Amino acid sequence: MNLIEAIGRYFIFLGKSFRRPEKHRVYYHQTVKELINLGVNSIGIVIVISAFMGAAITLQTAYNTDNPIYPRYLIGLGCRDSIILEFASTMVALILAGKVGSHIASEIGTMRITEQIDALEIMGVNTISYLLLPKIVATVIFFPFLTLISITVGIFGGWLSAVSTGVVSSPDFIYGIQYAFVPYYITYSLIKTVVFAFIISTVSGFQGFYVTGGSLEVGKASTRSVVYSCILILLFNLVLTQLLLS
Amino acid sequence: MIRIIDATKSFYGNKVLDKVSISFDAGKTNLIIGRSGSGKTVLLKSLVGLLELDSGEIWYDKTRFDILDFKKKKTIRKEIGMLFQGSALFDSMTVEENVMFKLDMFTGMSQAEKKKRVDYCLERVDIREANQLFPSELSGGMRKRVAIARAIVLNPSFLFCDEPNSGLDPETAILIDKLIKDITDEYKMTTIVNTHDMNSVMEIGEKVMFISNGIKQWEGTNRDILRSDCKALNDFVFASELTRQLKH
Numbered sequence: 343m344n345l346i347e348a349i350g351r352y353f354i355f356l357g358k359s360f361r362r363p364e365k366h367r368v369y370y371h372q373t374v375k376e377l378i379n380l381g382v383n384s385i386g387i388v389i390v391i392s393a394f395m396g397a398a399i400t401l402q403t404a405y406n407t408d409n410p411i412y413p414r415y416l417i418g419l420g421c422r423d424s425i426i427l428e429f430a431s432t433m434v435a436l437i438l439a440g441k442v443g444s445h446i447a448s449e450i451g452t453m454r455i456t457e458q459i460d461a462l463e464i465m466g467v468n469t470i471s472y473l474l475l476p477k478i479v480a481t482v483i484f485f486p487f488l489t490l491i492s493i494t495v496g497i498f499g500g501w502l503s504a505v506s507t508g509v510v511s512s513p514d515f516i517y518g519i520q521y522a523f524v525p526y527y528i529t530y531s532l533i534k535t536v537v538f539a540f541i542i543s544t545v546s547g548f549q550g551f552y553v554t555g556g557s558l559e560v561g562k563a564s565t566r567s568v569v570y571s572c573i574l575i576l577l578f579n580l581v582l583t584q585l586l587l588s
Numbered sequence: 589m590i591r592i593i594d595a596t597k598s599f600y601g602n603k604v605l606d607k608v609s610i611s612f613d614a615g616k617t618n619l620i621i622g623r624s625g626s627g628k629t630v631l632l633k634s635l636v637g638l639l640e641l642d643s644g645e646i647w648y649d650k651t652r653f654d655i656l657d658f659k660k661k662k663t664i665r666k667e668i669g670m671l672f673q674g675s676a677l678f679d680s681m682t683v684e685e686n687v688m689f690k691l692d693m694f695t696g697m698s699q700a701e702k703k704k705r706v707d708y709c710l711e712r713v714d715i716r717e718a719n720q721l722f723p724s725e726l727s728g729g730m731r732k733r734v735a736i737a738r739a740i741v742l743n744p745s746f747l748f749c750d751e752p753n754s755g756l757d758p759e760t761a762i763l764i765d766k767l768i769k770d771i772t773d774e775y776k777m778t779t780i781v782n783t784h785d786m787n788s789v790m791e792i793g794e795k796v797m798f799i800s801n802g803i804k805q806w807e808g809t810n811r812d813i814l815r816s817d818c819k820a821l822n823d824f825v826f827a828s829e830l831t832r833q834l835k836h
Contacts, residue, residue, distance in 0.1 A: 364693055364694070365692065365693050365694075367692075368692050368693055375680075452679070453678075453679075456674055456676060456679075457672045457673070457674060457676040458676050458677075458678055458679070460633075460638050460672065460676065461670065461672060461676040461678075463637075463638060464636050464637075464638065464665055464668055464670045465665060465666075465689075465690055465693065465694075466661070466662035466663075466665035466666055466694070467693060468658075
Protein backbone atom coordinates (compact mmCIF):
# COMPACT_ATOMS: atom_id res chain seq x y z
CA MET A 343 0.00 0.00 0.00
CA ASN A 344 1.59 3.31 -1.01
CA LEU A 345 1.42 6.45 1.14
CA ILE A 346 -1.35 8.22 -0.80
CA GLU A 347 -3.50 5.07 -0.81
CA ALA A 348 -2.92 4.58 2.93
CA ILE A 349 -3.89 8.19 3.70
CA GLY A 350 -7.01 7.81 1.55
CA ARG A 351 -7.97 4.58 3.32
CA TYR A 352 -7.34 6.21 6.69
CA PHE A 353 -9.78 9.05 5.94
CA ILE A 354 -12.42 6.63 4.61
CA PHE A 355 -11.89 4.63 7.81
CA LEU A 356 -12.36 7.81 9.87
CA GLY A 357 -15.55 8.65 7.96
CA LYS A 358 -16.99 5.21 8.71
CA SER A 359 -16.07 5.46 12.39
CA PHE A 360 -18.29 8.52 12.80
CA ARG A 361 -21.39 6.88 11.33
CA ARG A 362 -24.51 6.94 13.47
CA PRO A 363 -24.35 4.19 16.12
CA GLU A 364 -26.88 1.36 15.79
CA LYS A 365 -27.75 1.39 19.49
CA HIS A 366 -26.64 4.33 21.61
CA ARG A 367 -26.91 2.33 24.83
CA VAL A 368 -24.51 -0.35 23.60
CA TYR A 369 -22.02 2.32 22.49
CA TYR A 370 -22.36 4.08 25.84
CA HIS A 371 -21.49 0.86 27.73
CA GLN A 372 -18.63 0.24 25.36
CA THR A 373 -17.31 3.77 25.94
CA VAL A 374 -17.40 3.29 29.71
CA LYS A 375 -15.41 0.05 29.30
CA GLU A 376 -12.83 1.84 27.15
CA LEU A 377 -12.60 4.72 29.63
CA ILE A 378 -11.47 2.17 32.19
CA ASN A 379 -9.26 0.11 29.83
CA LEU A 380 -7.53 2.97 28.07
CA GLY A 381 -7.86 5.80 30.58
CA VAL A 382 -8.09 4.73 34.20
CA ASN A 383 -5.60 1.89 33.64
CA SER A 384 -3.05 4.43 32.39
CA ILE A 385 -3.11 6.59 35.52
CA GLY A 386 -0.41 4.53 37.26
CA ILE A 387 2.19 4.80 34.51
CA VAL A 388 1.47 8.53 34.07
CA ILE A 389 1.96 9.15 37.81
CA VAL A 390 5.22 7.21 38.00
CA ILE A 391 6.76 8.77 34.89
CA SER A 392 5.57 12.30 35.72
CA ALA A 393 6.97 12.18 39.25
CA PHE A 394 10.42 11.07 38.09
CA MET A 395 10.48 13.44 35.13
CA GLY A 396 9.44 16.38 37.31
CA ALA A 397 12.21 15.49 39.72
CA ALA A 398 14.82 15.13 36.95
CA ILE A 399 13.78 18.41 35.26
CA THR A 400 14.11 20.24 38.56
CA LEU A 401 17.57 18.86 39.30
CA GLN A 402 18.79 19.53 35.75
CA THR A 403 17.48 23.10 35.89
CA ALA A 404 19.08 23.59 39.29
CA TYR A 405 22.52 22.30 38.25
CA ASN A 406 22.48 24.28 35.00
CA THR A 407 21.52 27.55 36.67
CA ASP A 408 23.92 27.28 39.58
CA ASN A 409 24.95 30.90 39.24
CA PRO A 410 24.26 33.83 41.61
CA ILE A 411 22.80 35.94 38.78
CA TYR A 412 19.87 33.53 38.45
CA PRO A 413 17.29 33.77 41.23
CA ARG A 414 16.60 30.33 42.79
CA TYR A 415 12.86 30.56 42.20
CA LEU A 416 13.57 30.18 38.47
CA ILE A 417 14.06 26.46 39.14
CA GLY A 418 10.40 26.14 40.15
CA LEU A 419 9.32 28.27 37.21
CA GLY A 420 11.40 26.18 34.79
CA CYS A 421 10.01 22.97 36.18
CA ARG A 422 6.43 24.24 35.93
CA ASP A 423 6.68 25.52 32.36
CA SER A 424 8.60 22.50 31.06
CA ILE A 425 5.98 20.19 32.47
CA ILE A 426 2.94 22.19 31.40
CA LEU A 427 4.16 23.15 27.94
CA GLU A 428 5.86 19.99 26.80
CA PHE A 429 6.11 17.09 29.17
CA ALA A 430 2.51 16.60 30.37
CA SER A 431 1.10 16.75 26.86
CA THR A 432 3.72 15.65 24.33
CA MET A 433 5.93 13.32 26.36
CA VAL A 434 2.98 11.67 28.08
CA ALA A 435 1.28 11.29 24.69
CA LEU A 436 4.38 9.53 23.34
CA ILE A 437 4.31 7.17 26.30
CA LEU A 438 0.58 6.57 25.86
CA ALA A 439 1.13 5.92 22.15
CA GLY A 440 3.21 2.97 23.32
CA LYS A 441 0.82 1.73 25.97
CA VAL A 442 -2.63 2.59 24.63
CA GLY A 443 -1.76 2.57 20.91
CA SER A 444 -0.26 -0.91 20.96
CA HIS A 445 -3.20 -2.12 23.09
CA ILE A 446 -5.75 -0.83 20.55
CA ALA A 447 -3.87 -2.16 17.51
CA SER A 448 -3.29 -5.60 19.00
CA GLU A 449 -6.85 -5.90 20.33
CA ILE A 450 -8.47 -4.99 17.00
CA GLY A 451 -5.84 -6.92 15.03
CA THR A 452 -6.46 -10.06 17.06
CA MET A 453 -10.20 -9.64 16.54
CA ARG A 454 -9.52 -9.45 12.81
CA ILE A 455 -7.38 -12.60 12.55
CA THR A 456 -9.71 -14.62 14.79
CA GLU A 457 -12.72 -13.67 12.62
CA GLN A 458 -14.45 -11.74 15.43
CA ILE A 459 -14.72 -8.72 13.13
CA ASP A 460 -16.21 -10.94 10.40
CA ALA A 461 -18.74 -12.17 12.97
CA LEU A 462 -19.72 -8.57 13.76
CA GLU A 463 -20.03 -7.74 10.06
CA ILE A 464 -22.29 -10.70 9.40
CA MET A 465 -24.53 -9.58 12.24
CA GLY A 466 -24.96 -6.30 10.37
CA VAL A 467 -22.94 -4.18 12.81
CA ASN A 468 -20.99 -1.20 11.48
CA THR A 469 -17.74 -2.70 12.69
CA ILE A 470 -15.47 0.32 12.32
CA SER A 471 -17.82 2.56 14.24
CA TYR A 472 -18.54 -0.05 16.91
CA LEU A 473 -14.87 -0.83 17.51
CA LEU A 474 -13.35 2.61 17.10
CA LEU A 475 -15.82 5.31 18.13
CA PRO A 476 -15.93 4.32 21.84
CA LYS A 477 -12.11 4.29 21.87
CA ILE A 478 -11.89 7.74 20.28
CA VAL A 479 -14.45 9.17 22.70
CA ALA A 480 -12.81 7.52 25.71
CA THR A 481 -9.29 8.74 24.90
CA VAL A 482 -10.36 12.24 23.89
CA ILE A 483 -12.34 12.59 27.13
CA PHE A 484 -9.88 10.96 29.49
CA PHE A 485 -6.41 11.93 28.23
CA PRO A 486 -6.85 15.59 29.28
CA PHE A 487 -7.38 14.31 32.84
CA LEU A 488 -4.14 12.36 32.51
CA THR A 489 -2.43 15.57 31.43
CA LEU A 490 -3.76 17.40 34.50
CA ILE A 491 -2.61 14.52 36.71
CA SER A 492 0.78 14.60 35.02
CA ILE A 493 1.13 18.36 35.60
CA THR A 494 0.21 18.03 39.27
CA VAL A 495 2.39 15.00 39.96
CA GLY A 496 5.28 16.32 37.86
CA ILE A 497 5.44 19.61 39.77
CA PHE A 498 5.08 17.74 43.05
CA GLY A 499 7.94 15.43 42.04
CA GLY A 500 10.02 18.49 41.20
CA TRP A 501 9.28 20.06 44.60
CA LEU A 502 10.10 16.81 46.40
CA SER A 503 13.46 16.42 44.64
CA ALA A 504 14.30 20.08 45.18
CA VAL A 505 13.54 19.97 48.87
CA SER A 506 15.06 16.56 49.54
CA THR A 507 18.35 17.36 47.76
CA GLY A 508 18.43 20.95 49.02
CA VAL A 509 19.08 22.50 45.58
CA VAL A 510 16.34 25.03 46.29
CA SER A 511 14.27 25.81 49.32
CA SER A 512 10.59 24.98 49.47
CA PRO A 513 9.41 28.65 49.63
CA ASP A 514 11.62 29.54 46.61
CA PHE A 515 10.30 26.60 44.60
CA ILE A 516 6.67 27.40 45.46
CA TYR A 517 7.23 31.09 44.63
CA GLY A 518 8.71 29.98 41.31
CA ILE A 519 5.78 27.81 40.30
CA GLN A 520 3.42 30.75 41.03
CA TYR A 521 5.57 33.39 39.36
CA ALA A 522 4.37 34.81 36.00
CA PHE A 523 1.88 31.99 35.58
CA VAL A 524 0.03 32.03 32.24
CA PRO A 525 -3.25 30.07 32.58
CA TYR A 526 -3.46 29.82 28.78
CA TYR A 527 -0.54 27.37 28.86
CA ILE A 528 -2.85 24.84 30.51
CA THR A 529 -5.42 25.34 27.74
CA TYR A 530 -2.66 24.95 25.15
CA SER A 531 -1.50 21.73 26.78
CA LEU A 532 -5.04 20.32 26.94
CA ILE A 533 -5.76 21.18 23.31
CA LYS A 534 -2.60 19.34 22.27
CA THR A 535 -3.61 16.35 24.39
CA VAL A 536 -7.02 16.11 22.72
CA VAL A 537 -5.39 16.11 19.28
CA PHE A 538 -2.81 13.53 20.36
CA ALA A 539 -5.53 11.31 21.86
CA PHE A 540 -7.35 11.39 18.54
CA ILE A 541 -4.16 10.51 16.66
CA ILE A 542 -3.30 7.60 18.96
CA SER A 543 -6.77 6.02 18.89
CA THR A 544 -7.43 6.39 15.17
CA VAL A 545 -3.96 5.51 13.85
CA SER A 546 -3.77 2.44 16.09
CA GLY A 547 -7.33 1.39 15.25
CA PHE A 548 -6.55 1.76 11.54
CA GLN A 549 -3.41 -0.37 11.83
CA GLY A 550 -5.25 -3.07 13.76
CA PHE A 551 -8.34 -3.13 11.57
CA TYR A 552 -6.54 -3.90 8.32
CA VAL A 553 -4.28 -6.64 9.63
CA THR A 554 -4.05 -9.68 7.37
CA GLY A 555 -2.30 -12.88 8.30
CA GLY A 556 -1.52 -14.15 11.77
CA SER A 557 -0.08 -13.20 15.12
CA LEU A 558 3.20 -12.02 13.59
CA GLU A 559 1.31 -9.44 11.52
CA VAL A 560 -0.62 -8.32 14.61
CA GLY A 561 2.72 -7.66 16.31
CA LYS A 562 3.95 -5.73 13.28
CA ALA A 563 0.74 -3.68 13.16
CA SER A 564 1.12 -2.92 16.84
CA THR A 565 4.68 -1.68 16.30
CA ARG A 566 3.62 0.37 13.25
CA SER A 567 0.82 1.97 15.24
CA VAL A 568 3.30 3.16 17.89
CA VAL A 569 5.83 4.44 15.33
CA TYR A 570 3.27 6.28 13.18
CA SER A 571 1.47 7.71 16.21
CA CYS A 572 4.76 9.04 17.62
CA ILE A 573 5.75 10.64 14.31
CA LEU A 574 2.34 12.29 13.95
CA ILE A 575 2.38 13.45 17.58
CA LEU A 576 5.75 15.16 17.06
CA LEU A 577 4.60 16.67 13.78
CA PHE A 578 1.36 18.01 15.24
CA ASN A 579 3.21 19.22 18.34
CA LEU A 580 5.19 21.51 16.06
CA VAL A 581 2.15 22.65 14.09
CA LEU A 582 -0.01 23.27 17.17
CA THR A 583 2.77 25.12 18.99
CA GLN A 584 3.15 27.48 16.06
CA LEU A 585 -0.62 27.92 15.77
CA LEU A 586 -1.42 28.33 19.45
CA LEU A 587 1.60 30.12 20.88
CA SER A 588 2.71 32.41 18.08
CA MET B 589 -33.76 -20.70 -0.88
CA ILE B 590 -30.23 -19.42 -1.50
CA ARG B 591 -28.77 -19.49 -4.98
CA ILE B 592 -25.37 -18.56 -6.31
CA ILE B 593 -25.07 -18.16 -10.06
CA ASP B 594 -21.86 -18.18 -12.11
CA ALA B 595 -19.77 -17.08 -9.17
CA THR B 596 -16.19 -16.23 -10.06
CA LYS B 597 -13.55 -15.00 -7.65
CA SER B 598 -9.80 -14.58 -8.07
CA PHE B 599 -7.02 -13.57 -5.71
CA TYR B 600 -3.91 -12.06 -7.33
CA GLY B 601 -4.77 -13.72 -10.65
CA ASN B 602 -5.41 -17.10 -9.08
CA LYS B 603 -8.98 -18.25 -9.79
CA VAL B 604 -10.50 -19.65 -6.58
CA LEU B 605 -14.10 -19.91 -7.81
CA ASP B 606 -14.79 -20.56 -11.46
CA LYS B 607 -18.39 -20.00 -12.59
CA VAL B 608 -19.88 -21.89 -9.66
CA SER B 609 -23.67 -22.22 -9.69
CA ILE B 610 -25.45 -23.87 -6.76
CA SER B 611 -28.97 -23.88 -5.33
CA PHE B 612 -29.19 -24.62 -1.63
CA ASP B 613 -32.39 -26.36 -0.57
CA ALA B 614 -34.58 -24.44 1.85
CA GLY B 615 -35.10 -26.03 5.26
CA LYS B 616 -32.33 -28.59 4.71
CA THR B 617 -28.74 -29.13 5.73
CA ASN B 618 -26.66 -28.40 2.65
CA LEU B 619 -23.02 -29.43 2.69
CA ILE B 620 -20.18 -28.03 0.62
CA ILE B 621 -17.31 -30.49 0.63
CA GLY B 622 -13.87 -30.43 -0.88
CA ARG B 623 -10.17 -30.47 -0.12
CA SER B 624 -8.48 -27.72 1.86
CA GLY B 625 -7.93 -24.81 -0.53
CA SER B 626 -10.66 -25.94 -2.94
CA GLY B 627 -12.62 -22.66 -2.53
CA LYS B 628 -15.22 -23.71 0.07
CA THR B 629 -14.52 -20.91 2.54
CA VAL B 630 -14.32 -18.31 -0.22
CA LEU B 631 -17.71 -19.52 -1.45
CA LEU B 632 -19.21 -19.34 2.02
CA LYS B 633 -17.75 -15.91 2.75
CA SER B 634 -19.03 -14.67 -0.61
CA LEU B 635 -22.51 -15.98 0.23
CA VAL B 636 -22.67 -13.92 3.43
CA GLY B 637 -21.08 -10.86 1.82
CA LEU B 638 -17.72 -10.93 3.59
CA LEU B 639 -16.06 -11.21 0.18
CA GLU B 640 -17.20 -9.60 -3.05
CA LEU B 641 -17.44 -11.76 -6.15
CA ASP B 642 -15.62 -10.71 -9.32
CA SER B 643 -18.72 -11.74 -11.22
CA GLY B 644 -21.87 -13.72 -10.55
CA GLU B 645 -25.05 -13.35 -8.54
CA ILE B 646 -26.20 -14.29 -5.05
CA TRP B 647 -29.91 -14.62 -4.34
CA TYR B 648 -31.69 -14.96 -1.00
CA ASP B 649 -35.17 -16.04 -2.02
CA LYS B 650 -36.25 -13.24 -4.39
CA THR B 651 -33.64 -10.67 -3.34
CA ARG B 652 -30.35 -10.29 -5.14
CA PHE B 653 -27.93 -9.90 -2.22
CA ASP B 654 -24.62 -9.06 -3.89
CA ILE B 655 -25.77 -5.71 -5.31
CA LEU B 656 -27.41 -4.40 -2.12
CA ASP B 657 -25.86 -1.52 -0.17
CA PHE B 658 -24.78 -1.85 3.50
CA LYS B 659 -28.17 -0.82 4.91
CA LYS B 660 -30.19 -3.20 2.75
CA LYS B 661 -27.74 -6.04 3.32
CA LYS B 662 -28.27 -5.47 7.02
CA THR B 663 -31.92 -6.52 6.71
CA ILE B 664 -30.89 -9.88 5.27
CA ARG B 665 -27.94 -10.24 7.63
CA LYS B 666 -30.30 -10.15 10.57
CA GLU B 667 -31.71 -13.38 9.13
CA ILE B 668 -28.25 -14.95 9.03
CA GLY B 669 -26.47 -16.85 11.75
CA MET B 670 -22.90 -17.95 11.25
CA LEU B 671 -20.66 -20.41 12.99
CA PHE B 672 -16.98 -19.77 12.28
CA GLN B 673 -14.19 -22.32 12.13
CA GLY B 674 -12.56 -20.89 15.27
CA SER B 675 -15.94 -20.02 16.84
CA ALA B 676 -15.10 -16.26 16.72
CA LEU B 677 -16.55 -15.59 20.15
CA PHE B 678 -15.79 -12.12 21.48
CA ASP B 679 -12.85 -12.56 23.87
CA SER B 680 -13.71 -9.60 26.06
CA MET B 681 -17.28 -10.77 26.71
CA THR B 682 -18.66 -13.55 28.87
CA VAL B 683 -20.65 -16.42 27.38
CA GLU B 684 -23.88 -14.65 28.31
CA GLU B 685 -22.76 -11.34 26.82
CA ASN B 686 -21.68 -13.09 23.63
CA VAL B 687 -25.08 -14.67 23.12
CA MET B 688 -26.91 -11.52 24.23
CA PHE B 689 -24.95 -9.25 21.88
CA LYS B 690 -27.37 -9.46 18.95
CA LEU B 691 -30.35 -8.92 21.25
CA ASP B 692 -28.66 -5.82 22.72
CA MET B 693 -27.84 -4.50 19.30
CA PHE B 694 -30.96 -5.21 17.31
CA THR B 695 -33.93 -5.62 19.63
CA GLY B 696 -35.78 -3.51 22.14
CA MET B 697 -36.24 -6.43 24.55
CA SER B 698 -36.08 -5.84 28.29
CA GLN B 699 -33.14 -7.21 30.27
CA ALA B 700 -35.33 -9.96 31.73
CA GLU B 701 -36.59 -11.00 28.28
CA LYS B 702 -33.06 -11.04 26.90
CA LYS B 703 -31.80 -13.11 29.83
CA LYS B 704 -34.62 -15.61 29.33
CA ARG B 705 -33.85 -15.93 25.63
CA VAL B 706 -30.12 -16.34 26.26
CA ASP B 707 -30.73 -19.02 28.89
CA TYR B 708 -33.05 -20.84 26.50
CA CYS B 709 -30.49 -20.79 23.66
CA LEU B 710 -27.65 -21.92 25.93
CA GLU B 711 -29.78 -24.72 27.31
CA ARG B 712 -30.71 -25.71 23.76
CA VAL B 713 -27.04 -26.29 22.97
CA ASP B 714 -26.47 -28.05 26.30
CA ILE B 715 -24.44 -25.31 27.96
CA ARG B 716 -25.31 -24.88 31.60
CA GLU B 717 -23.80 -22.83 34.42
CA ALA B 718 -21.27 -21.24 32.09
CA ASN B 719 -22.96 -17.87 31.62
CA GLN B 720 -20.26 -15.90 33.41
CA LEU B 721 -17.27 -17.72 31.92
CA PHE B 722 -15.08 -16.14 29.26
CA PRO B 723 -14.38 -17.93 25.93
CA SER B 724 -10.79 -18.61 27.03
CA GLU B 725 -12.16 -20.70 29.90
CA LEU B 726 -14.15 -23.01 27.59
CA SER B 727 -13.15 -26.17 25.74
CA GLY B 728 -13.24 -26.27 21.93
CA GLY B 729 -16.56 -28.13 21.88
CA MET B 730 -18.15 -25.74 24.36
CA ARG B 731 -16.99 -22.76 22.32
CA LYS B 732 -18.68 -24.22 19.24
CA ARG B 733 -21.88 -24.72 21.20
CA VAL B 734 -21.85 -21.14 22.49
CA ALA B 735 -21.20 -19.95 18.93
CA ILE B 736 -24.23 -21.94 17.77
CA ALA B 737 -26.32 -20.40 20.58
CA ARG B 738 -25.17 -16.94 19.48
CA ALA B 739 -26.00 -17.77 15.85
CA ILE B 740 -29.57 -18.87 16.61
CA VAL B 741 -30.46 -16.26 19.23
CA LEU B 742 -32.47 -14.15 16.77
CA ASN B 743 -34.18 -17.15 15.15
CA PRO B 744 -32.36 -16.80 11.82
CA SER B 745 -33.69 -18.23 8.57
CA PHE B 746 -30.20 -19.08 7.32
CA LEU B 747 -27.35 -20.75 9.19
CA PHE B 748 -23.82 -20.88 7.78
CA CYS B 749 -21.18 -23.11 9.33
CA ASP B 750 -17.53 -23.02 8.32
CA GLU B 751 -15.80 -26.27 9.28
CA PRO B 752 -17.94 -26.64 12.42
CA ASN B 753 -16.07 -29.63 13.77
CA SER B 754 -12.49 -28.78 12.92
CA GLY B 755 -10.19 -29.35 15.86
CA LEU B 756 -12.72 -31.50 17.71
CA ASP B 757 -12.48 -35.16 18.60
CA PRO B 758 -14.72 -37.48 16.49
CA GLU B 759 -17.30 -37.95 19.25
CA THR B 760 -17.70 -34.22 19.99
CA ALA B 761 -17.66 -33.52 16.25
CA ILE B 762 -20.65 -35.80 15.73
CA LEU B 763 -22.47 -34.18 18.65
CA ILE B 764 -21.95 -30.75 17.06
CA ASP B 765 -23.12 -32.11 13.69
CA LYS B 766 -26.26 -33.55 15.25
CA LEU B 767 -26.91 -30.30 17.06
CA ILE B 768 -26.69 -28.38 13.78
CA LYS B 769 -29.07 -30.87 12.12
CA ASP B 770 -31.57 -30.78 14.99
CA ILE B 771 -31.58 -26.99 15.08
CA THR B 772 -32.01 -26.83 11.31
CA ASP B 773 -35.06 -29.10 11.52
CA GLU B 774 -36.47 -27.41 14.62
CA TYR B 775 -36.22 -23.83 13.28
CA LYS B 776 -36.82 -24.86 9.65
CA MET B 777 -33.64 -23.04 8.68
CA THR B 778 -31.65 -23.30 5.49
CA THR B 779 -28.26 -24.46 6.67
CA ILE B 780 -25.06 -24.46 4.67
CA VAL B 781 -22.08 -26.28 6.10
CA ASN B 782 -18.51 -26.25 4.80
CA THR B 783 -16.64 -29.38 5.68
CA HIS B 784 -14.11 -31.94 4.61
CA ASP B 785 -15.11 -34.34 7.36
CA MET B 786 -16.75 -37.41 5.85
CA ASN B 787 -18.37 -38.30 9.18
CA SER B 788 -20.32 -35.03 8.93
CA VAL B 789 -21.26 -35.74 5.35
CA MET B 790 -22.69 -39.14 6.24
CA GLU B 791 -24.32 -37.88 9.41
CA ILE B 792 -26.11 -34.71 8.30
CA GLY B 793 -25.64 -34.19 4.55
CA GLU B 794 -29.12 -33.94 3.06
CA LYS B 795 -27.72 -32.22 0.01
CA VAL B 796 -24.01 -32.38 -0.78
CA MET B 797 -22.00 -30.32 -3.25
CA PHE B 798 -18.41 -31.26 -4.06
CA ILE B 799 -16.02 -28.50 -5.10
CA SER B 800 -12.57 -29.03 -6.50
CA ASN B 801 -10.20 -26.33 -7.77
CA GLY B 802 -12.99 -23.75 -7.62
CA ILE B 803 -15.33 -25.76 -9.83
CA LYS B 804 -18.47 -27.58 -8.71
CA GLN B 805 -17.79 -31.19 -9.67
CA TRP B 806 -20.69 -33.10 -8.19
CA GLU B 807 -24.04 -32.72 -6.40
CA GLY B 808 -26.30 -35.23 -4.67
CA THR B 809 -27.28 -36.71 -1.32
CA ASN B 810 -24.96 -38.38 1.19
CA ARG B 811 -26.20 -41.79 0.05
CA ASP B 812 -25.40 -40.98 -3.61
CA ILE B 813 -21.74 -40.40 -2.76
CA LEU B 814 -21.10 -44.11 -2.29
CA ARG B 815 -22.45 -44.85 -5.80
CA SER B 816 -20.91 -41.85 -7.55
CA ASP B 817 -18.64 -42.36 -10.54
CA CYS B 818 -17.16 -38.84 -10.29
CA LYS B 819 -13.42 -39.53 -10.17
CA ALA B 820 -12.48 -36.33 -8.31
CA LEU B 821 -15.14 -37.04 -5.67
CA ASN B 822 -14.05 -40.67 -5.29
CA ASP B 823 -10.41 -39.61 -4.93
CA PHE B 824 -11.49 -37.21 -2.17
CA VAL B 825 -13.89 -39.50 -0.31
CA PHE B 826 -11.94 -42.71 -0.63
CA ALA B 827 -8.53 -41.18 -0.08
CA SER B 828 -7.10 -43.96 2.06
CA GLU B 829 -6.27 -47.47 0.92
CA LEU B 830 -8.61 -48.91 3.55
CA THR B 831 -11.68 -46.94 2.37
CA ARG B 832 -10.89 -47.83 -1.24
CA GLN B 833 -10.83 -51.49 -0.33
CA LEU B 834 -14.09 -51.11 1.61
CA LYS B 835 -15.75 -49.53 -1.43
CA HIS B 836 -14.75 -52.41 -3.65
